[in-house]
Amino acid sequence: MTQADIILSARGLSKRFAGLIAVKDVDLDVRRGSIHAMIGPNGAGKTTCFNLLTKFLQPSAGTITLNGRDITSMAASDIARLGMVRSFQISAVFPRLTVLENVRVALQRRRGDNFDFWRSQTVLNQFDDEALRRIEEVGLSDFVDETAGELSYGRKRALEIATTLALEPEMLLLDEPMAGMAQEDVERISALIRRISANRTILMVEHNLSVVANLSDTITVLARGQVLAEGDYETVSKDQRVIDAYIGAGHD
Amino acid sequence: MTDQTLERTGTATGERSMGMPRHHLVIFAGLLMFFLVAPFFLYPVFLMKVLCFALFACAFNLLLGYGGLLSFGHAAYFGGAAYVSAHAAKAWGVTPELSVLLGTGSAALLGLVIGLLAIRRQGIYFAMVTLAFAQMVFFFALQAPFTGGEDGIQAVPRNMLFGIFDIAQDRVFYFFVLAIVFGGLLILYRIIHSPFGQVLKAIRENEPRSISLGYQVNRYKLAVFVMSAALAGTAGATKALVFQLASLTDVHWTMSGEVVLMALIGGMHTVFGPIVGAAVIVTMQNYFAGFGAWVTVLQGTIFVIAVLLFREGVLGVIGRWLKKPM
Numbered sequence: 001m002t003q004a005d006i007i008l009s010a011r012g013l014s015k016r017f018a019g020l021i022a023v024k025d026v027d028l029d030v031r032r033g034s035i036h037a038m039i040g041p042n043g044a045g046k047t048t049c050f051n052l053l054t055k056f057l058q059p060s061a062g063t064i065t066l067n068g069r070d071i072t073s074m075a076a077s078d079i080a081r082l083g084m085v086r087s088f089q090i091s092a093v094f095p096r097l098t099v100l101e102n103v104r105v106a107l108q109r110r111r112g113d114n115f116d117f118w119r120s121q122t123v124l125n126q127f128d129d130e131a132l133r134r135i136e137e138v139g140l141s142d143f144v145d146e147t148a149g150e151l152s153y154g155r156k157r158a159l160e161i162a163t164t165l166a167l168e169p170e171m172l173l174l175d176e177p178m179a180g181m182a183q184e185d186v187e188r189i190s191a192l193i194r195r196i197s198a199n200r201t202i203l204m205v206e207h208n209l210s211v212v213a214n215l216s217d218t219i220t221v222l223a224r225g226q227v228l229a230e231g232d233y234e235t236v237s238k239d240q241r242v243i244d245a246y247i248g249a250g251h252d
Numbered sequence: 253m254t255d256q257t258l259e260r261t262g263t264a265t266g267e268r269s270m271g272m273p274r275h276h277l278v279i280f281a282g283l284l285m286f287f288l289v290a291p292f293f294l295y296p297v298f299l300m301k302v303l304c305f306a307l308f309a310c311a312f313n314l315l316l317g318y319g320g321l322l323s324f325g326h327a328a329y330f331g332g333a334a335y336v337s338a339h340a341a342k343a344w345g346v347t348p349e350l351s352v353l354l355g356t357g358s359a360a361l362l363g364l365v366i367g368l369l370a371i372r373r374q375g376i377y378f379a380m381v382t383l384a385f386a387q388m389v390f391f392f393a394l395q396a397p398f399t400g401g402e403d404g405i406q407a408v409p410r411n412m413l414f415g416i417f418d419i420a421q422d423r424v425f426y427f428f429v430l431a432i433v434f435g436g437l438l439i440l441y442r443i444i445h446s447p448f449g450q451v452l453k454a455i456r457e458n459e460p461r462s463i464s465l466g467y468q469v470n471r472y473k474l475a476v477f478v479m480s481a482a483l484a485g486t487a488g489a490t491k492a493l494v495f496q497l498a499s500l501t502d503v504h505w506t507m508s509g510e511v512v513l514m515a516l517i518g519g520m521h522t523v524f525g526p527i528v529g530a531a532v533i534v535t536m537q538n539y540f541a542g543f544g545a546w547v548t549v550l551q552g553t554i555f556v557i558a559v560l561l562f563r564e565g566v567l568g569v570i571g572r573w574l575k576k577p578m
């Protein structure tokens with residue numbers, strides 16, 4: 001593996017909360033163009049890892065590089081501007097905005113750092129067609145003018161993905177994108193993730209192991225804040241320590 | 253796809269004129285008509301007070317309802333601007349429009365300084381920081397040599413408009429106030445319904461998500477803080493000329509509390525709600541003035557009832573009934 005193949009990498013990543021080490025000395029390399037899954041029992045530190053990688057939390061130790069650039073001390077919003085966009089475990093929509101407006105907020109980023117408070121918001125209509133396309137992609141065309149807060153949980157997740165995709169990020173971090181979705185939605189979103197992965201890199205946390213088995217090229221298993229195993233599904237699922245960790249945490 | 257687009261244009265962008273949904277245009281026109289006719293039936297000074305507080309409440313609510321930030325120190329901008337405007341008119345003899353402009357400018361500057369320090373705090377801490385700074389402004393007004401201490405600045409003259417027109421008469425001055433307040437309300441309306449306003453709403457709705465989309469939220473918060481402070485200043489500066497007085501009441505913390513009440517009673521997620529809230533509170537203060545200290549109790553009671561009955565405020569509830577955002 002050459003340096004250029006790695007889009008995101010972390011070395012010695014650690015996060016200490018008062019009285020608890022949530023992430024400990026994690027090394028991670030995400031290959032460009034791959035779908036990389038991060039799994040592990042509840043409380044393993046997956047979300048905390050995401051928060052560190054996207055700088056929503058400041059690491060206690062370690063370095064993070066994105067496209068060879070050290071981003072360890074950057075602000076979260078700047079990292080999004082570099083093309084690495086995350087979603088959240090708890091569905092993150094703008095509840096009182098409509099579905100269309102939600103997606104447009106992302107598309108509006110293209111206007112740059114614009115503070116034009118004197119202009120009518122009708123200038124945002126230029127983004128409508130594209131927003132509608134994004135919305136169709138995730139199967140929400142029937143809900144375009146609905147308030148996002150009123151959507152079902154699964155549809156909120158779909159909207160969140162549409163919003164994230166609207167930024168056309170080079171790299172996506174998805175935290176349990178399919179949690180709480182009905183089976184047919186899981187299939188739709190799986191297919192969508194596979195489709196969009198064509199020219200992107202995806203790092204995702206997912207508990208649904210059949211989704212993980214189907215989609216991911218590489219799997220990193222985290223337990224108690226540390227990397228337990230890494231490899232493809234075959235390798236990881238046969239690893240005795242991984243099986244133990246899951247049984248120990250009360251999973252199947 | 254084309255069906256989709258057509259269908260949508262019908263619901264969301266249809267029925268617009270002059271850049272706003274038709275029912276908003278009707279409300280603006282109705283308000284303007286009312287305030288053009290009202291001085292022939294009601295006391296102009298009372299109406300001017302309602303107008304000034306309507307602008308104050310709407311400016312405050314830009315920050316609360318659309319920026320999602322609860323300031324508990326907006327008296328600083330309202331009252332601070334009142335002192336500047338009164339001082340400028342009295343000591344320097346500047347024209348009324350310049351007094352208001354100076355008041356607005358100084359409130360914006362004050363908002364910039366306080367905003368820079370406050371916006372990094374969240375929720376209750378934000379409210380506390382804004383309150384603390386407003387108290388500093390209060391003590392400044394109490395102690396500074398040109399603010400007149402307990403007396404305030406009294407007998408503020410209404411100078412010639414643009415240096416030529418005599419507008420000192422209440423009936424004439426009223427239209428000067430009406431023009432300023434409507435100008436301010438239209439500016440606020442535009443800010444709320446601009447691309448900038450759209451980002452504000454996103455930040456209010458979900459700040460981490462807005463950051464993850466690449467928005468530098470603190471800059472937006474600071475910008476809206478300054479705008480809100482500036483227009484609160486416009487209201488205060490105008491008010492000082494109406495009553496020809498800038499006093500400690502204007503910078504007192506109860507003024508900060510009152511404006512919160514106005515926004516909540518009218519509906520903080522509505523554009524026009526704070527106008528209703530301001531009208532209700534000012535009317536109560538005027539007509540119940542005879543009850544003395546009981547006014548406060550009445551205000552408190554009405555507030556409790558309003559919060560219990562309509563949590564979204566008067567216009568919030570009406571808007572839901574009519575299925576049209578107010």
Ligand SMILES: Nc1ncnc2c1ncn2[C@@H]1O[C@H](COP(=O)(O)OP(=O)(O)OP(=O)(O)O)[C@@H](O)[C@H]1O
Nearest residue numbers: 017018022040041042043044045046047048049089
């Ligand atoms: N802000 C915080 N302050 C203190 N402790 C925290 C904080 N965030 C997370 N933790 C703790 O860190 C540990 C790791 O949490 P994290 O949310 O990263 O786990 P996870 O792997 O995402 O779990 P899940 O599968 O339940 O989402 C947990 O013990 C959690 O309680």
Ligand SMILES: [Mg+2]
Nearest residue numbers: 046047048089
């Ligand atoms: Mg998690």
